Amino acid sequence: MLVIEKKVLLICSLCSRTDAMRDQRESAKTGLEKQAAKMLALSQQKLPPIKVGQNVVVKVPDVDRGRLAPRNVLAVVLSVNESGLYKLGTKKGALERIYTSALSSGSKQRFVICHCKRYCNTKRCNCRSKEVLCNSKCHNSSACKNK
Template sequence: MDDQNTIRANPPSSATSTSSSEMPTDPQPSTSSTQTLTDLQPITSSFKVLTRQHELINSKRVAAKENLLLQATKMLRTSKKKFPAAQIGDTVRIQVPDVDRGRTDPRNVLAIVVGIQNSDFNKLANKNGTLKELFTGNQFEIFKEKLISIDEISAQEISLREAASAIQ
């Protein structure tokens, strides 16, 4: 009987281990919660690295945009020097494209600026008529001398091809 009382008073060690594993009585955090906190630290540090990379990328984009605008203004300045704006009454030389020119037609046509639209597009005319299309400053060369006067031009609208073939 004494053996039974001792058994009841002191439960077997296997029973104690199962009850302690089922219900932790430790006030300290378990290893799984500690693991979660340490897992968050690399995530936040990698988040900081990504945030810095995004800031660096955005600053590079802003710098690239500013440099692109500077390059565009430089190109416009160079273009305005190379192709000055024509004034009404200026004599210009237009190169006739090979497609619009016959074998015996001249390579160039002389014309005069008779109108300017939107400060970039020029209406041109010569003795045979007014050209149908508008021309920009890079499509013709301005002469210093006035070879054609406004009084000599015709009001009839013609194409560049007709103007080139009519010169003969």
């Protein structure tokens, strides 16, 4: 009779363990769902939706381009899916793939140029004031601390 009672107690402890594991799994699932919702909200804040007709810059993978080919292609948003994916078109025609907003960023089509004579280390520098690094369009070979 004592042996039977131990088996019953053993089974009850197994049941309680499985119940505890089930509860932990459900709480982990709800935690993951909350985290996913939070990540989606943050990405939508960082990458606002792109409108149809807006210009975007699409990065060309290194495998698909030659040595002298441009790294980026200027494209226009043709349409938007119900799932938030974008169909893009260029001068040569529509692109085969559909893109997310993370792959294509909005293009402002403006260059910041400073024409500083040396160093570019104060806020007078147009590039530094807009928090952009100087490039080859700014100044040729003068010493620059904003490169």
